[in-house]
Amino acid sequence: GNSVTQMEGPVTLSEEAFLTINCTYTATGYPSLFWYVQYPGEGLQLLLKATKADDKGSNKGFEATYRKETTSFHLEKGSVQVSDSAVYFCALRSTDSWGKLQFGAGTQVVVTP
Amino acid sequence: GAVVSQHPSRVICKSGTSVKIECRSLDFQATTMFWYRQFPKQSLMLMATSNEGSKATYEQGVEKDKFLINHASLTLSTLTVTSAHPEDSSFYICSAQRSQGAYEQYFGPGTRLTVT
Numbered sequence: 001g002n003s004v005t006q007m008e009g010p011v012t013l014s015e016e017a018f019l020t021i022n023c024t025y026t027a028t029g030y031p032s033l034f035w036y037v038q039y040p041g042e043g044l045q046l047l048l049k050a051t052k053a054d055d056k057g058s059n060k061g062f063e064a065t066y067r068k069e070t071t072s073f074h075l076e077k078g079s080v081q082v083s084d085s086a087v088y089f090c091a092l093r094s095t096d097s098w099g100k101l102q103f104g105a106g107t108q109v110v111v112t113p
Numbered sequence: 114g115a116v117v118s119q120h121p122s123r124v125i126c127k128s129g130t131s132v133k134i135e136c137r138s139l140d141f142q143a144t145t146m147f148w149y150r151q152f153p154k155q156s157l158m159l160m161a162t163s164n165e166g167s168k169a170t171y172e173q174g175v176e177k178d179k180f181l182i183n184h185a186s187l188t189l190s191t192l193t194v195t196s197a198h199p200e201d202s203s204f205y206i207c208s209a210q211r212s213q214g215a216y217e218q219y220f221g222p223g224t225r226l227t228v229t
Contacts, residue, residue, distance in 0.1 A: 036220075043117070043206065044157075044220040089156065099145060099210050101218060103156045 002027040006090045006104035021075040023090035031092040033073040038087045119221035134192045136207030142187035143209035151204040197228040
């Protein structure tokens with residue numbers, strides 16, 4: 001079956017540091033890949049997505065590239081802010097589903113001033 | 114646009130009672146809605162998929178007689194936890210999708226259920 005594995009947190013960084021959250025997946029076919037963010041006390045929000053190999057999703061300074069050869073979709077941001085403190089979820093949507101998402105375990109990111 | 118609300122945001126109920134959670138798409142019509150359960154510091158676990166006007170499809174291991182899902186309109190889905198027990202205490206999250214093939218799901222803020 002499909003699965004998503006992402007690095008465990010919490011990840012603690014200082015403001016303006018570089019952030020990487022690793023995400024790898026197992027799936028048949030060509031799934032779509034997503035990063036969702038959950039700020040404290042709020043629901044999940046779509047951060048970025050990529051629908052085919054070599055696509056790069058980007059939003060709010062975050063980027064992730066769909067790498068089929070390594071089955072990865074790592075999230076990066078060059079300079080984090082305190083407001084980026086949240087839980088980040090990697091997810092995939094397989095081509096044979098009705099939009100069902102498979103989520104990774106989530107990675108908590110804490111950015112300190 | 115694409116706002117999903119859930120009501121209530123928090124609910125406490127006694128063991129053995131039932132509780133209903135509503136999920137509404139406020140500014141769009143949702144052909145498909147999903148219900149998830151999230152345990153503390155864990156990922157979201159899909160419970161069921163509901164399509165407007167038809168029976169919900171439950172994931173393996175989810176008791177459909179315990180977690181009743183109704184998707185009566187294109188803007189409303191309800192999850193009823195019947196005969197709740199303390200182990201049902203969790204964070205329940207819904208999401209809505211404009212159509213079956215749409216890429217993006219819009220998530221509600223979640224409902225914290227505590228069963229005493």
